[in-house]
Amino acid sequence: MIQGKRILVSGGAGFLGSFLVARLATVNRVTVVDDLSTGRRENLRGIDCKLVKARAWGGAACALVKKGGFDYIVNCAANGYIPVSVARPWFDFENNLVQPVKLLETVRNLKKRPRVAVVSSAAVLGEVRSLPMRETDLCAPVSPYGAGKLGVEQYASVYASVYGVPVKTIRLFPLFGPRQRKxxxxxxxxxxxxxxxxxxxxxxxxxxRDLMYVEDAAAGFAALLEKGAFDGSTVNLCTGxxxxxxxxxxxxxxxxxxxxxxxxxxxxxxxxxxxxxxSTTRLKKSGFAAVxxxxxxxxxxxxxxxxxx
Ligand SMILES: NC(=O)c1ccc[n+]([C@@H]2O[C@H](COP(=O)([O-])OP(=O)(O)OC[C@H]3O[C@@H](n4cnc5c(N)ncnc54)[C@H](O)[C@@H]3O)[C@@H](O)[C@H]2O)c1
The missing domain is CATH 3.90.25.10 (UDP-galactose 4-epimerase, domain 1)
Structure with missing residues (x-):
């Protein structure tokens, strides 16, 4: 696992975010930015990290990115629930696509750029003809949530190829575990x-469903921060x-x-x-497998x- 780094995690008080922060904070300096809309302070109880209550990526959060000297930024903050995106598509679009692109834009303008990991979802694919679902498969999302996440993947790819921003997309399959309330x-x-x-x-x-236990997901996420390129590409985080x-x-x-x-x-x-x-083919290159x-x-x-x- 990466060690001794300064890491900013948006959405770190949420379900996945809090397990990821717990793992990273044992050997790194972690700052969490979370608006606590669905996340909870108590999820971070006993974890050695700093919590900044703010919207990602509003003025205060972007100021942190500019001044914080972070080595890594992880963007977990999002509406994480498909039915909310169906009921409130504009809310989902602003939160899940506009805000992550604001992060990429902020990082683009930095002299010393942190590595960025953005979180996507298997919902980008829609109903597929063949399994397992590969990162290169054609995407045809069937929800505003899936469309927004697909946008994030594509912006990440473009910010990497056009501007050289060091970014990768981690495409999560459904997770489960304690603290999940949806x-x-x-x-x-x-x-x-x-x-x-x-x-x-x-x-x-x-x-x-390809269901991954949340602590495995946090371990897999940490492995993907350490291994593999930040070249705009996408990697599935799944059990297969x-x-x-x-x-x-x-x-x-x-x-x-x-x-x-x-x-x-x-x-x-x-x-x-x-x-x-x-498909776990790309994931396996990081040496990680769910246990x-x-x-x-x-x-x-x-x-x-x-x-x-
Ligand atoms: N849980 C899953 O099964 C799953 C599957 C695929 C992808 N994902 C993605 O993983 C990420 C985390 O999901 P989760 O299940 O932990 O959801 P969650 O709702 O528990 O966590 C999201 C966190 O982000 C915070 N947040 C939301 N919008 C914010 C904003 N604009 N600014 C600051 N904080 C904000 C919330 O308060 C919460 O703490 C999301 O990007 C989600 O889309 C999750």
Missing amino acids: QLIYDLLVKLHAPGPDLRVYGTGRER KGVSVARVAEELMRASGIRKRIVYAGGMRAGDVKAMIG TPFEEGIRRTVTWFRSVP
């Missing part, structure tokens, strides 16, 4: 703990394996000790796709879920 696993846990005999699940149960929604529901019931009748509601929510499984078994990740997530008031 998406499939959290939604199912909430429903599982609600009264009633049925567990209503969107779709057919046959949809498949698909888990069906039916298996997720079963595993959650087993780990929770709550049994309900699963009722598949059919249909799909706007922005959802049938399968999302990533947490799916069942263990679920067990830790259930333990956390039960501990929150």
Whole structure:
């Protein structure tokens, strides 16, 4: 892992960001910039880092970039939830595309440029014909969120090739774990703990997701900061394996000790796709592979879920 560096992490008080900051801060000097819109101060409790409450990338955050002498900047800050982008596309566009490009533009104008990692999502691809999903596959997003993230990837590539900004895109596949208060696993846990005999699940149960436990994602992210070029290219951060929604529901019931009748509601929510499984070919070059078994990740997530008031 990189050591002794000055690192700025936007969105560092959020789900992924806080696990990444915890890992990096053990051997680096980390500053977090977060507006605490979905993130929480408590996610950073006990971690040796500085939290600046500000919008990324408004005036105060950009001033930090200009004066901070950072070696690395990680842009995690974003709306991280597809349904929000469907309900509020303009909000998503401003937060998820305009703001990261502002960061790239600020870095472009620096004499000593930090290395930048921007975060994208498998949602850039849309419904694909072949699996696993490679970084070079044609992208056809089906949500404002996916379109915004695709824009980020393309701007990162252009800022690297046209202006020489040292940037890479890390394309995340769905994550899960403690502190996540959205998406499939959290939604199912909430429903599982609600009264009633049925567990209503969107779709057919046959949809498949490449689910990575969040601490593995933080370790993989750190590996990608250390290894591989900052040349505008994109690398998947994924397990390479698909888990069906039916298996997720079963595993959650087993780990929770709550049994309900699963009722598949059919249909799909706007922005959802049938399968999302990533190729690990590029990721493997960093030497990283996910290590947490799916069942263990679920067990830790259930333990956390039960501990929150
Ligand atoms: N969690 C996943 O499964 C997943 C999958 C693919 C991609 N991603 C991407 O990973 C990143 C982190 O997602 P997450 O799941 O941790 O979400 P999250 O909502 O927990 O974290 C986002 C953090 O950014 C902060 N934030 C949002 N907009 C901001 C702004 N303009 N200025 C400052 N702070 C801001 C929030 O307060 C929060 O702390 C996002 O870019 C998301 O799109 C996540």
